[in-house]
Amino acid sequence: MRFLLILLLSLPLGALAAEEVDPSPQTPEAIQLAQDYMAALTNRNYSQLAQYYDRESVLTDRMAGKSITGRRDILAFLRRVHTYTQEYYFNSDHLFYKGSRVVMIGNYYYKARGDLFGYPGQSITFALPGVTTLKLDLENRRIEEHIDFLDYATMEDQLSSHPSLSVP
Amino acid sequence: MRFLLILLLSLPLGALAAEEVDPSPQTPEAIQLAQDYMAALTNRNYSQLAQYYDRESVLTDRMAGKSITGRRDILAFLRRVHTYTQEYYFNSDHLFYKGSRVVMIGNYYYKARGDLFGYPGQSITFALPGVTTLKLDLENRRIEEHIDFLDYATMEDQLSSHPSLSVP
Numbered sequence: 059m060r061f062l063l064i065l066l067l068s069l070p071l072g073a074l075a076a077e078e079v080d081p082s083p084q085t086p087e088a089i090q091l092a093q094d095y096m097a098a099l100t101n102r103n104y105s106q107l108a109q110y111y112d113r114e115s116v117l118t119d120r121m122a123g124k125s126i127t128g129r130r131d132i133l134a135f136l137r138r139v140h141t142y143t144q145e146y147y148f149n150s151d152h153l154f155y156k157g158s159r160v161v162m163i164g165n166y167y168y169k170a171r172g173d174l175f176g177y178p179g180q181s182i183t184f185a186l187p188g189v190t191t192l193k194l195d196l197e198n199r200r201i202e203e204h205i206d207f208l209d210y211a212t213m214e215d216q217l218s219s220h221p222s223l224s225v226p
Numbered sequence: 227m228r229f230l231l232i233l234l235l236s237l238p239l240g241a242l243a244a245e246e247v248d249p250s251p252q253t254p255e256a257i258q259l260a261q262d263y264m265a266a267l268t269n270r271n272y273s274q275l276a277q278y279y280d281r282e283s284v285l286t287d288r289m290a291g292k293s294i295t296g297r298r299d300i301l302a303f304l305r306r307v308h309t310y311t312q313e314y315y316f317n318s319d320h321l322f323y324k325g326s327r328v329v330m331i332g333n334y335y336y337k338a339r340g341d342l343f344g345y346p347g348q349s350i351t352f353a354l355p356g357v358t359t360l361k362l363d364l365e366n367r368r369i370e371e372h373i374d375f376l377d378y379a380t381m382e383d384q385l386s387s388h389p390s391l392s393v394p
Contacts, residue, residue, distance in 0.1 A: 120359070121324040152355060154377040156289040161375045163331055163357065187320060189331065189357050191288070191375060207329045207359060209322040 089153065091199055092160040092192050100146045104133055110201045118205045144181060145169035158194040175217055184216045257321065259367055260328040260360050268315045270308050272301055278369045286373045312349060313337035326362040343385055352384045
């Protein structure tokens with residue numbers, strides 16, 4: 059995380075973009091695009107993230123019954139959601155794809171300011187297990203559809219029954 | 227599997243239906259319905275399965291780009307798909323729900339006649355990892371939407387590179 063931050067601060071944007079776009083020879087194009095997108099998302103690099111959305115892009119949180127269409131609204135939503143986020147990454151247990159569809163099963167890990175969760179002045183860490191599915195536009199390197207199926211109950215169990223998870 | 231078969235053969239249908247409908251006190255209604263449905267599906271008990279669908283029910287295999295609407299067409303499709311299936315069950319690694327939506331992450335296990343896969347006269351066994359999501363009509367105990375995200379590449383790897391998996 060710290061390494062990525064240093065990388066972000068020390069590289070000119072063009073060089074970073076070139077680095078991220080360049081796929082390793084073994085990685086299928088769909089997987090590479092999905093990973094680049096997930097890196098931009100979890101790094102909360104909104105200027106980079108903006109390049110993956112267009113007016114028709116749809117972000118859906120299926121278990122929360124929430125769906126947002128278009129770059130502008132998606133970015134505004136993500137900025138709001140991550141107001142208190144200090145670190146954020148996704149660890150994939152199982153990733154597969156077919157054509158332009160990618161499925162990632164794993165955990166989102168958060169370190170966040172505890173204010174909203176009843177731990178003011180503290181940081182809390184928790185995992186949010188679930189599935190993220192992407193429908194890609196490979197030609198234009200865009201995300202047509204991003205659907206999350208997230209296990210909020212498991213996240214809430216960590217927040218309520220394990221206050222020891224909080225980090226001062 | 228054998229136990230279930232004996233159960234199916236030895237119980238009158240009414241008793242079986244009552245048994246399946248009765249939820250254990252700890253199991254949330256949505257999970258119970260999902261499990262009953264998955265049992266009917268993997269037991270290929272089509273008369274029982276018919277009760278979970280109506281004209282609006284949708285079965286989607288997202289990675290295959292296939293979607294079928296309505297009880298009649300869904301049942302015809304499932305019967306065709308399982309022509310060569312000898313055993314079939316789902317093992318859930320992680321199951322969660324919110325309201326009427328259930329997400330099941332795990333593996334489908336198959337034992338099938340090898341004819342279609344280049345092993346005539348043999349049985350083959352393989353696992354198909356993936357995610358099944360259900361949108362339930364809890365009041366009427368119906369499946370409004372069943373969407374699969376299945377890792378066919380992993381299944382195909384087993385069929386092509388591990389012929390030792392085949393059972394005479």
